[in-house]
Amino acid sequence: MDAYDPMSNExxxxxxxxxxxxxxxxxxxxxxEFFDNFFVLDEWMNEDQASIVxxxxxxxxxxxxxxxxxxxxxxxxxSSPLQGNSNVGGTxxxxxxxxxxxxxxxxxxxxxxxxxxxxxxxxxxKKMVKNSPNPRNYYRCSAEGCSVKKRVERDVEDARYVITTxxxxxxxxxxxxx
DNA sequence: CGCCTTTGACCCGCGC
DNA sequence: GCGCGGGTCAAAGGCG
Numbered sequence: 001m002d003a004y005d006p007m008s009n010e011x012x013x014x015x016x017x018x019x020x021x022x023x024x025x026x027x028x029x030x031x032x033e034f035f036d037n038f039f040v041l042d043e044w045m046n047e048d049q050a051s052i053v054x055x056x057x058x059x060x061x062x063x064x065x066x067x068x069x070x071x072x073x074x075x076x077x078x079s080s081p082l083q084g085n086s087n088v089g090g091t092x093x094x095x096x097x098x099x100x101x102x103x104x105x106x107x108x109x110x111x112x113x114x115x116x117x118x119x120x121x122x123x124x125x126k127k128m129v130k131n132s133p134n135p136r137n138y139y140r141c142s143a144e145g146c147s148v149k150k151r152v153e154r155d156v157e158d159a160r161y162v163i164t165t166x167x168x169x170x171x172x173x174x175x176x177x178x
Numbered sequence: 179c180g181c182c183t184t185t186g187a188c189c190c191g192c193g194c
Numbered sequence: 195g196c197g198c199g200g201g202t203c204a205a206a207g208g209c210g
Contacts, residue, residue: 123183125202138201142181151201 105165107155113137113162114152118174121150132156146171 108115114137125138134154141148148168155161 122181124204126184127200130199136200 103165103167105163108162108164109160110162111160113154114139115162115164119143119148119170120175129153134159141170143170143172 106115114121120142121139122142123137123139127136127138129136132153134156136151136153139150139152148166148170150167151165153163155163
């Protein structure tokens with residue numbers, strides 16, 4: 001596997017992703033432990049909560065997961081590329097219910113670690129995880145009373161991709177200047 | 179001065 | 195009960 005080289009590409013900096021002609025594939029890795037208990041999201045959640053911007057869409061595969069408070073996962077995994085509003089692979093995001101934790105993961109081809117999603121985040125932790133040379137970073141939403149968290153790490157198997165996992169639902173709007 | 183990272187320590191659940 | 199792995203705390207320092 002090629003080493004990740006942050007200097008090897010022209011698209012670098014604020015909100016940048018790989019150029020659109022640089023292939024469309026965001027392969028799902030069926031055997032990736034990371035996505036156990038996730039299923040592929042077949043539609044975007046409403047924009048305010050999705051925490052991901054449209055310009056990333058072509059470089060992103062989205063996963064969703066719902067975990068009950070007792071810890072039992074509710075959904076198995078499936079696989080399909082994310083394609084706008086196409087209706088493949090799943091039933092889409094369900095409404096939040098009590099006793100559930102909503103999680104959404106995005107696997108995005110990007111050279112920047114932290115994708116600008118319009119929210120303000122405060123970092124509160126960093127860990128090296130087993131079986132990965134890459135650190136995992138923990139962020140909490142800065143808005144008062146908002147308990148949304150996200151984790152950011154590079155894909156173990158292909159460092160060109162960033163995996164961002166959101167947990168929870170914002171109790172406020174995305175800042176309007178976004 | 180008011181936020182923000184950084185960082186090691188701490189906590190907790192789980193398997194042995 | 196103990197160690198390990200993952201997640202979080204909080205003190206200290208940085209920066210606009």
